Amino acid sequence: MPELIAKPALDAAPVTLAGITLSVADPGRITFVAPFPGQEKAVAKLLKPLGLGFPAPNTALTKGEARIVWTVRGQAALIGVPVPEGMQAAAAVTDQTDGLAAFALRGARAAEVLARLVPIDLREAVFPPGSAARSGLNHMPLILVREEAGFLILTFRSMARTAWAELNEVLHHIEARDRLTN
Amino acid sequence: MRLNCPLCGSRDRREFYYRGAADYLDRPEPDAPPEAWDNYLHLRDNPMGVTKDLWYHDQGCTSWLLVTRNTLTHEILDVKLVAEAGE
Numbered sequence: 001m002p003e004l005i006a007k008p009a010l011d012a013a014p015v016t017l018a019g020i021t022l023s024v025a026d027p028g029r030i031t032f033v034a035p036f037p038g039q040e041k042a043v044a045k046l047l048k049p050l051g052l053g054f055p056a057p058n059t060a061l062t063k064g065e066a067r068i069v070w071t072v073r074g075q076a077a078l079i080g081v082p083v084p085e086g087m088q089a090a091a092a093v094t095d096q097t098d099g100l101a102a103f104a105l106r107g108a109r110a111a112e113v114l115a116r117l118v119p120i121d122l123r124e125a126v127f128p129p130g131s132a133a134r135s136g137l138n139h140m141p142l143i144l145v146r147e148e149a150g151f152l153i154l155t156f157r158s159m160a161r162t163a164w165a166e167l168n169e170v171l172h173h174i175e176a177r178d179r180l181t182n
Numbered sequence: 183m184r185l186n187c188p189l190c191g192s193r194d195r196r197e198f199y200y201r202g203a204a205d206y207l208d209r210p211e212p213d214a215p216p217e218a219w220d221n222y223l224h225l226r227d228n229p230m231g232v233t234k235d236l237w238y239h240d241q242g243c244t245s246w247l248l249v250t251r252n253t254l255t256h257e258i259l260d261v262k263l264v265a266e267a268g269e
Contacts, residue, residue: 057189057243072243073189073265119194134190136197136241 009101009160015168017175020107022167025152027102028065028080034092035074042090050081060132060145069132069145077143077154100143101160103167106150113170114151118142122151138166186261189243197241203227204234204248207264230254236264 014023035043035054044053051063055076060069066081077096087093105113111122117138121127131146140163143154155163183195203226210218227233231254237247246264251257 058191073245073263119196120191134242134244135193141241 009157010164012164015171017171018107018109018178020105020109020113020171020174021150022113022164022171023104023106024164025102025104027067027152027154028097029078029082030096030100030154031078031083032071032092032094032096033068033076033078033083033087036091039090043087046084046087046090047078050084052078055132058133059130062130067145069143071134071143099157100154101157101163103153103155103163104150105153105167109174110150112174113167114144116170116173117166118144122146137163140166183256183258185237185239185247185249185258187239187242187245187247188261188263188266189245190239193239193242197239198247199238199240201236201238201246204236206236207248232259 008024008026010024012024014021016022033043040054047053047068050066052061052066052068055061055068055070057070057073060067067079069077069079071077083093111124111127114122114137118133118135120133120135122144127133127146129146129148133142133144135142135144137144137153137155140155140159145152145154153163153167184192185195185198186192205222205226208222210222232250232252234248234250237249239245239247248260248262248264248267249258250260252259
């Protein structure tokens with residue numbers, strides 16, 4: 001076996017503009033879990049010791065470092081923890097740790113950044129912490145998780161630089177508008 | 183135009199891909215007569231009013247959707263998951 005060197009998807013320093021901070025995130029291990037037909041209860045039982053369950057559509061469950069995010073029909077992403085033993089018997093399990101790039105967007109106005117890129121309503125009243133969505137970040141596939149302090153943004157690792165550029169550009173737009181209007 | 187995805191909720195048209203008439207759900211048996219296959223592959227109604235077609239939520243939950251809409255009023259009457267519509 002050759003020795004593989006783990007590298008982050010992107011080597012970029014955090015950017016803070018208009019009170020919003022964009023940074024590359026490392027949520028840890030990411031695994032897609034898709035229960036086999038009729039195995040939903042078995043999967044929920046395996047997730048229980050982690051303090052999690054199988055999430056309903058458009059939601060995410062968090063317990064300490066562990067979280068599970070609904071991704072598509074019959075599939076969720078288990079994040080931050082190894083897969084519980086025995087899961088392979090109850091669900092299709094695929095490691096996505098190296099396949100996805102993660103970004104954190106923090107700040108009270110974080111939703112304003114995504115409002116320019118994501119075609120769904122992300123205001124806190126409609127999309128509170130614990131919400132998750134599968135949508136598009138401009139033209140890129142997106143898994144979005146609402147956190148207490150902002151958003152966790154997941155997209156394909158191959159699009160990491162583009163995603164960073166798009167988010168960064170919006171931050172500059174907002175900062176420029178603030179400067180002109182204040 | 184917006185579609186009310188049964189899983190994701192109300193979403194913009196750009197998240198979806200249009201496949202065509204819902205006739206594609208009724209695939210003939212392999213030994214069906216050529217007329218049935220001709221009908222399945224090529225013959226489409228062009229209704230003025232209520233029609234059913236297939237949409238794919240490709241930038242969302244990746245579900246196939248059975249959409250009932252009105253070609254006269256552009257009203258979306260119903261959106262169902264294809265996976266559940268057949269049960």
